[in-house]
Amino acid sequence: AQSVTQPDIHITVSEGASLELRCNYSYGATPYLFWYVQSPGQGLQLLLKYFSGDTLVQGIKGFEAEFKRSQSSFNLRKPSVHWSDAAEYFCAVGAGRGGADGLTFGKGTHLIIQP
Amino acid sequence: GAGVSQSPSNKVTEKGKDVELRCDPISGHTALYWYRQSLGQGLEFLIYFQGNSAPDKSGLPSDRFSAERTGGSVSTLTIQRTQQEDSAVYLCASSLLGLAGGQETQYFGPGTRLLVL
Numbered sequence: 001a002q003s004v005t006q007p008d009i010h011i012t013v014s015e016g017a018s019l020e021l022r023c024n025y026s027y028g029a030t031p032y033l034f035w036y037v038q039s040p041g042q043g044l045q046l047l048l049k050y051f052s053g054d055t056l057v058q059g060i061k062g063f064e065a066e067f068k069r070s071q072s073s074f075n076l077r078k079p080s081v082h083w084s085d086a087a088e089y090f091c092a093v094g095a096g097r098g099g100a101d102g103l104t105f106g107k108g109t110h111l112i113i114q115p
Numbered sequence: 116g117a118g119v120s121q122s123p124s125n126k127v128t129e130k131g132k133d134v135e136l137r138c139d140p141i142s143g144h145t146a147l148y149w150y151r152q153s154l155g156q157g158l159e160f161l162i163y164f165q166g167n168s169a170p171d172k173s174g175l176p177s178d179r180f181s182a183e184r185t186g187g188s189v190s191t192l193t194i195q196r197t198q199q200e201d202s203a204v205y206l207c208a209s210s211l212l213g214l215a216g217g218q219e220t221q222y223f224g225p226g227t228r229l230l231v232l
Contacts, residue, residue, distance in 0.1 A: 032217050043119070043206065044223040051218060090158065094217015102148050102160025102174065103217050 002027040002093050006106035013081050014114045021076040021109050023091030032094035033074040034103065035065055039087045047089075050074060061085070086113045117141075119224035121207050127230045128197055136192040136227045138207030146213025147190050148221060149182060153203035164190060165213045176201075197231045204228050 003026040013019050025031055032051050036044040048059025055067040065076045074091060088110050092103040120139045128134050140147050149161040161174045164184040175181070179197075184190040194201055208221040 034217075036223075041225075043225045044208075046220050046222075049220065092158075092217075102150065102163055103221065104160065105158035107157045 002031060002104050004091050004093050004104055004106035006089075006091055006109050008109045009107070010110045010112065012112040012114055015083055016080050019076075019078045019081045019085070019111070021089050021091075021111070023074045023076065023106060024072050025074065025091075025093045026072065027093060030069070033065075033067060034092040034094065035059065035063070035074075035076050036090045036092060036105075037061075037087050038090065038108075044090065047076070081111075081113055083113045083115070086111055119207055119209055119222055121205075121224040121227050123227060124225065125228045125230075127232065129232055130199060131196055133193065133195045134197055134229065136194075136205050136229070138190045138192070138209075138224060140188065140190070140207070140209030141222055142188075144209035144211050144222075145187065146210045146219070147184060148208040148210075149190070149192050150206040150208065151176075151203045152206055152226070156203075158206075161192070163213070194229075197229075199231050202229055202231045 005024045007022050034049045035047040037047050038044050047063045048057050048065055050057050050067045058064050063078050065074055067074050088108045090108045091106040094103050122137045147164040151159045162169050162182050166187050167184045179195045182192045204226040206223055206226045208223045210219040210221045
């Protein structure tokens, strides 16, 4: 079965600084990979996704992520964070067995932005 | 509708009571998913519907949990004889076709926060 690990439970970054959130997955084949963001009291919003092709994917709100097969990683990056980026970030993998299945999520990383 | 909606937004119940949680997916979306978000377990996938059919119910935590979907639209998640460990946020999502392997973007609702006293 697939699994997702987000090693950092909390990350604190100063406003304007760069950001990298780590995600490692376990799956036998090339998975479908997603990053979602959840703001307080809000549902999950998709930031970006990787299915195939170019390993560097661009998303909304200035985020990007890079798929590295050799490291089984899909880290999320942003060059300069804004206070509004403070939220919970979830990495997820979709790897159905021939039918559509739900996503497997990591435990999430809580991002705190310092002024 | 414009997005996935869920009701109620909050539900407080007493241990042993039954609860029904409702999800209204985006109009035209054939696939619907239920997830549970709790402090201890994070985000867990519960069940998926393609149309009105749920091919795999093994993700439901116990036989107290059931779900149905009617008319290819609204879905209801029912928890019978609620226990305190059922306290969590229950999230619903929908996607257009429900393609294999989670290929599609899933659009999430705001969730129902359930508290069992």
